[in-house]
Each structure stands twice: as C-alpha cells, then as structure tokens.
Amino acid sequence: MRHTVCVTYYMTNGTQGGPEILENLKLELRRGCLIVAVLAQLRTEQYGYTLRKALADDGLAIDEGTLYPLLRRLETQGLLVSQWREEDKRNKRFYHLSPAGDLILKQLLEEWESINTSLNKILQEA
C-alpha cells in the first residue's frame, strides 16, 4: 500500500528526474565528501595546484573556484595551517592539516563509516 502511495505521488507530482536534478543531488552529495577528501589529502603538505591535481587523479575533481575559498574557510576554522614558501622560483602557499584538523578528520571519518554502515544496512533491507 505504501509503495502504491509513493508511486501515485511520483506520477502526480514527480518529474522524469532530469539531468539537472541529478547534477544538483550529486553536488549536494559531493559537498561534504570534498571537505573530508581535502582534509585527508592535506595530511601531507601541498599547495593549491598540486592538491587539486591529486584530488582529480583520485577521481574527485574540484574546480579552483570551490577549492581555494574552501581552503581559506578551513584555515579560518583552524583546521589547516598555511605558509608561503618559494618553490621553483615562485611563491606558493603550502597547506597542511593542523592538530585540530587532524582530530576533526578522525571524527569525520568515524561519522563517514557510520553513515556508510547505515546506508548499506538500509540498501540491504530494501
């Protein structure tokens, strides 16, 4: 019965689930994951460009317009520390995880595991 109600609701109110909706949902899903990925990558020191490349190589491409403001925010929150240093004759800003960031990353990974377990359980039940 509940299934019928859901189908009826979808047929009367739903759309065909266009690519725009999927893109928006994927963006929402990725948003939180990206923060974890950035924090995890910065367990080893990197500057913006190499961080972006590393994330892209691991399958989590992030555009610079999102990455740099995110880095600044995480730094303001005390999760990252940065330092300007010269490398290859150019000044680059190197980021790495702060002790507070390290702790938060551990907690976020635990949360991630918990969500993953719950989701798997729900998917197995369905």
Add this chain to the structure above:
Amino acid sequence: MSKSTSRNPMDLLDRYLQAVRFWLPKPQQQDIIAELSEDLHSQVEEQEAELGRPLNETEMEVILKQRGRPLLVANRYLPQRSLIGPVLFPIYCFVLKIVAFFYLVPWVLVWIGMMLFSSSYRAEHTAAGWFGAIASAWGALWFVTFFALGTVTIVFVVLEQVQAKSRFLEDWNPRKLPPARNPNQIPRAGSVIEVVVNLMFGLWWIDTMSSLVVLNRPEIRIVLSPVWRYFFWAFLLLAVINAVLAGVNLARPYWTALRASIRLATDGAASGLFCWMMKASVLAQISGAHISTARALEITNAINLGAAKVFPVVLAVGIVIALADVYRVFRARKTVPAPLKREVSAAAV
C-alpha cells in the same frame, strides 16, 4: 595569424587578475590574488610543457573562461550575504502576497468600480480620454505597488538585522502553534446557528413578507409591487434549502463536492435575486396620514433609486461570495474528506 593571437597572452592573465581583485575585500586582496595568480601560472606552465611552446592568446582566453567571470570568482571568496535571510524569506513572501491580495487587488477593483459606476469620478479622470485615464491609473498603480512592496521589504530588512542579533525567531513554543485544522471541516456550532437562523428567518418571512402590504398602520402603509411574489417564494425556498443543508452539515461536518456545489448554487441564486431586487423597483407605494401624495411618491422613487444605486455593491459582494464558494468546491474535490482519510490511513497501515 588572427588578430587575437598577436598580443601577449600574459597580458590577458594580468587583466583577469586585476578584474578579480577589484571585487575582493581590501584586506584579503593581496593574499587571494597571489594564490590565484600562482594557480593560473601553474596551469599555464603545465599546458605549455604539454604543447612544447608558449600559449597563444586564444588558449589563454580558454583557460580564463573556464575559471569564470571575475565577479563570480571573487564572489566565492566573499561571505554569504543577503538582505533577507532564509529564515525570514518565506514570511516575507507570505506578507507580499497578503499585501498584493488585500491592498493592490482591492485598489484595482475600486478603480474599476469607480470608473464604471461613478459618473463624476469617470468624468474627472477621462478628461484626457480613456487611454489617458488607463495610463494615469497604471502609473499610480506602479507607484502604489512600489511603495507597498518597498515598505514591506524595508521592514523585513530591518527585521533581518534584528533577527541576526537577537535570534528572536529561534525562541518558540510548540504549544503556541495554531491547532491543526481540516479546511473542509464544518464547525458544528456554525451549522446549528445556520439551522436556527434559517428556520427563524423562514417563519418571520412567511409571517411578515407573504403579503404585498408589508406594513399597514394608520400612520404609514407600505405596499410592494407584484414582482415581490417571485422574491418571496424564491427567498423562502432558499431558506429551506439552506436549513436542510445546514442540517446535513451538522450530521456530516465536512464539505463534500456535492454539498459545496449546492451551497454555491444557493449563494449564487441569492446574490442574483438580491441584484434583481435592487433593480426591480420593488417598492410600489408608501402612504401615510401625515404624508402628502406627492411627498409619498417622491420617497418611493428615492428608495427605489437608492436601491438601484446599491446594485454594484450587491453585485461585488455576490461575486466575492461566489468566488469563495467556487474555491470551496475545488478544495472539497481535491481533498479527501476527513473520515475517508482516516479509512485510507488505516488501510495503509
């Protein structure tokens, strides 16, 4: 070689960085631009290494276009700001709708009514022709709209500032929420009152209004025209139908499409009858011991004329009632009646 590839491509990059810098807050300009510049140079270097030659202006243009419009790039570094935040925005929209419905729509209706039924107002405003009158009203409506919506917006901007500081909207109590209601529910008290009023009206109507001579005293005598018989029977019939309908509503206190349609029909008929009555010169004669025939005729005509002048108001009220009734019919058709809803929920469980 095209004109676009003849310039120094790094010039484009500098111009881009300058444009982004313009929109950034001063204390962070230097830092953000240095980092953005470094990132762009890294990307350019990598692409040049792949191609084995310096980038031309077109290739640089592609890179910069991928980065996005300078204002948008800068905007991502700025804190999220809004005149009216997400907490107040739904309330703001709700108030705007109320203002539009209860202030702007009546404004337009009053203007239309005045133009149609007030000859002096019409003469005053159509001096420059109908087109001029409509243009003038359109201008006035825009002014009124901007004033009303602007005032509401300013009030909400101030509220947003207060809310941001005091967080007064976060202090709430579930006990103070309005009771849950079914819009199709009919209060039983209302039905009881309707039954009583309609029955009392019917008895009074039969007792007092069945004859064409509605008042017959030595000092005054009021006689209605023969057309009154139609009104008498029609209003009596409507009172009976309404009493029966209220009785059914008392037993089954929720609107169904059928009963809502009957209410629409009776209200429509009553409105139509009232409109007709205003125009029908129902009053035939007034006479009295102390009133001269000429004076009595004058009073009779004045009352009939006065009733005819009230016609637009009666019509407007009738339309409003009919619209509300039509809305009720649609609502009853769309919504599952409360008892049926309970059955559906029980079946779902």
